[in-house]
Amino acid sequence: MDLRLYIAQRLSAIVMIPLVFGHIGVMIYAIQGGLSADEILSRTQGSIFWFLFYGLFVVAVSVHGAIGLRTIISEVLKLREIFLDLIMWSFGLVSIFLGARAVSAVTWI
Amino acid sequence: MATETDKMIVKVWRGEKNSGAYETFSVPKKENQTVLDVVTWIQQNLDPNLSYRFACRVGMCGSCAMMVNNTPRWTCRTHVKKVLRGDMLEIAPLRNLPPIKDLVVDMDPFFDKWVAAGGHHAPSASRYDQMPQIQSTEPERAEANKAIECINCAVCYAACDTVTHNENYLGPAALQRAWTLVNDQKVKDRGAILDTISAKGGCHNCHSQGSCTLHCPNGLDPMRSIAGLKAESIKRSLKGN
Numbered sequence: 455m456d457l458r459l460y461i462a463q464r465l466s467a468i469v470m471i472p473l474v475f476g477h478i479g480v481m482i483y484a485i486q487g488g489l490s491a492d493e494i495l496s497r498t499q500g501s502i503f504w505f506l507f508y509g510l511f512v513v514a515v516s517v518h519g520a521i522g523l524r525t526i527i528s529e530v531l532k533l534r535e536i537f538l539d540l541i542m543w544s545f546g547l548v549s550i551f552l553g554a555r556a557v558s559a560v561t562w563i
Numbered sequence: 564m565a566t567e568t569d570k571m572i573v574k575v576w577r578g579e580k581n582s583g584a585y586e587t588f589s590v591p592k593k594e595n596q597t598v599l600d601v602v603t604w605i606q607q608n609l610d611p612n613l614s615y616r617f618a619c620r621v622g623m624c625g626s627c628a629m630m631v632n633n634t635p636r637w638t639c640r641t642h643v644k645k646v647l648r649g650d651m652l653e654i655a656p657l658r659n660l661p662p663i664k665d666l667v668v669d670m671d672p673f674f675d676k677w678v679a680a681g682g683h684h685a686p687s688a689s690r691y692d693q694m695p696q697i698q699s700t701e702p703e704r705a706e707a708n709k710a711i712e713c714i715n716c717a718v719c720y721a722a723c724d725t726v727t728h729n730e731n732y733l734g735p736a737a738l739q740r741a742w743t744l745v746n747d748q749k750v751k752d753r754g755a756i757l758d759t760i761s762a763k764g765g766c767h768n769c770h771s772q773g774s775c776t777l778h779c780p781n782g783l784d785p786m787r788s789i790a791g792l793k794a795e796s797i798k799r800s801l802k803g804n
Binding site for chain 1: 725728729730761762763765767768793796797800
């Protein structure tokens with residue numbers, strides 16, 4: 455890992471800290487008295503706040519996870535740099551795509 | 564209390580390069596005995612072909628480090644009583660370095676990385692210039708002092724799992740040395756050292772597991788030095804130097 459990736463991973467971790475607590479806090483709050491799809495969607499659909507909250511979360515997780523996966527694969531499988539970068543970018547972009555799809559599905563009206 | 568007639572079972576790694584096996588010896592226990600004494604006793608009494616490396620026998624030269632019961636240690640400063648498991652002792656060459664023969668490893672990769680991390684003195688002035696006056700109380704000097712007593716024994720290098728899994732990683736000793744130079748006003752281009760240790764294999768590969776600090780026989784804290792390098796390299800990067 456070089457300095458660029460190190461900084462990107464640390465910054466994404468800093469972004470995730472409050473978002474993880476917010477996510478867990480809302481989960482605990484939301485499941486009180488049962489939980490239904492309608493209840494969730496009524497809260498999230500059309501909400502710019504939840505769009506930005508989970509949109510940012512998806513970007514941070516994708517960056518953090520992709521770099522972490524690159525490090526793990528590098529140490530375990532000892533692949534060449536070009537393959538490591540290919541895996542990192544593929545994983546990161548697929549994560550962002552799937553995450554963005556999920557976020558837009560629950561926040562778009 | 565051990566008597567002269569008591570024996571211990573000592574398994575010693577024998578072999579060349581990557582092929583070899585443990586050979587078992589029966590060695591008399593003594594009241595006061597280091598692991599190096601045990602290895603020496605085997606060579607002098609049982610097998611003169613046993614190869615191992617030592618020099619000072621008092622923890623100053625850093626040449627007798629070996630794996631003792633899977634832990635990297637200075638054998639000259641390790642009392643047998645402290646590490647004996649039942650009556651068993653297992654002695655092997657240092658981890659993470661290529662074995663040459665028996666308990667001797669090739670230290671070249673370790674010292675090559677020391678140089679690769681910028682671990683040589685590049686002076687800021689010639690012999691004709693005034694030497695900078697550095698007070699021992701200055702924060703930078705105090706920081707360097709904490710890391711300066713390394714004797715290159717490679718115990719931290721053998722203890723580091725990141726070195727095991729990443730052959731490009733410079734390792735704790737070389738990075739700690741770089742940290743002393745980053746804090747040395749007499750070094751010409753301290754930014755260049757930060758650039759060197761920020762490249763591939765540099766300090767950012769460290770996972771902060773702390774095996775280096777745990778096992779350093781000199782009580783140094785390479786993990787802290789590496790954390791210092793990480794912080795300073797980020798500051799340099801943000802400043803755009």
